[in-house]
Amino acid sequence: xxxxxxxxxxxxxxxRFAGPSTFMRxxxxxxxxxxxxxxxxxxxxxxxxxPGARHGPREIRNQSSLVRxxxxxxGVSPFDQVRAGDCGDVVVNPLxxxxxxxxxxxxxxxxxxxxxxxxVVGGDHLITLPVLRGITSxxxxxxxxxxxxxxxxxxxxxxxxxxxxxRRAVEEGLLDPKRMVQxxxxxxxxxxxxxxxxxxxxxRIIFIEEFVERGIDAVMAxxxxxxxxxxxxxxxxxxxxDPSFAPGTGTPEIGGFTTREAQAMVRxxxxxxxxxxxxxxxxxxxxxxxxxxxxxxxxxxxxxxxxAGSNAG
Ligand code: MN
Ligand code: MN
Numbered sequence: 307x308x309x310x311x312x313x314x315x316x317x318x319x320x321x322r323f324a325g326p327s328t329f330m331r332x333x334x335x336x337x338x339x340x341x342x343x344x345x346x347x348x349x350x351x352x353x354x355x356x357p358g359a360r361h362g363p364r365e366i367r368n369q370s371s372l373v374r375x376x377x378x379x380x381g382v383s384p385f386d387q388v389r390a391g392d393c394g395d396v397v398v399n400p401l402x403x404x405x406x407x408x409x410x411x412x413x414x415x416x417x418x419x420x421x422x423x424x425x426v427v428g429g430d431h432l433i434t435l436p437v438l439r440g441i442t443s444x445x446x447x448x449x450x451x452x453x454x455x456x457x458x459x460x461x462x463x464x465x466x467x468x469x470x471x472x473r474r475a476v477e478e479g480l481l482d483p484k485r486m487v488q489x490x491x492x493x494x495x496x497x498x499x500x501x502x503x504x505x506x507x508x509x510r511i512i513f514i515e516e517f518v519e520r521g522i523d524a525v526m527a528x529x530x531x532x533x534x535x536x537x538x539x540x541x542x543x544x545x546x547x548d549p550s551f552a553p554g555t556g557t558p559e560i561g562g563f564t565t566r567e568a569q570a571m572v573r574x575x576x577x578x579x580x581x582x583x584x585x586x587x588x589x590x591x592x593x594x595x596x597x598x599x600x601x602x603x604x605x606x607x608x609x610x611x612x613x614a615g616s617n618a619g
Pocket of ligand 2: 452453454545546557587
């Protein structure tokens, strides 16, 4: 099937409020049919505090009807560069955390075998771990936008939750800590040693204060140099944004990014070797206006644009 078969519904012929609710009004597809597979993972059983991210994919699909085709800065439509389609949701058992991780990793292994790059919508941040298990067997780089490092060891004796995915991924050899950068980290922590693992492993943590001092260009130039030209995954936790822009999330932290800063940072990923990306932690029950899901949908489009513009190898 050709690129012409994977165009979003045009708002000039089918109104935005009509038609089935798919990501960016794209056709439903199988991973075999597309270059970039948009996939929902409606799972939040890894949440340690306020839940609701399981409802993220459905609401982001809804709000993504606002996304248009052509990026206003580049003048390019990602839908003319790659075949992108909505490959549905990974159906997971919310009552079986470890079983859900296996289901998710098996699904993404299939996506990888099909030759598609995943663009994933969570779900809480734990889902990044099984996505990585599915798409790589050797350590890759990571650009991680978040208020939180998510490199804790355990909560309540549980090692698999949304505060631990990046520690597990390093331990499992899925991520190369020397090629990892976390941007936007902030907020009070439970214990003074909470960043010790990340620091000892060599993960570059850019706290929000350093970001404010140095600015987007310098920070993103450093982030690009840390991951280099080798295989890299991008993970965007919506709580990286300030809660005034994105209140609909389980673990908000004030003093975060503006939506404009987030857009500029994602655009600065252009040309990197991106094997997959995710947008996680949108929690519609805390998002009565829908603005957080709309912001998530727009950042998903920005991520799609940088992935479409660069080939992963
Ligand atoms: Mn996170
Ligand atoms: Mn977070």
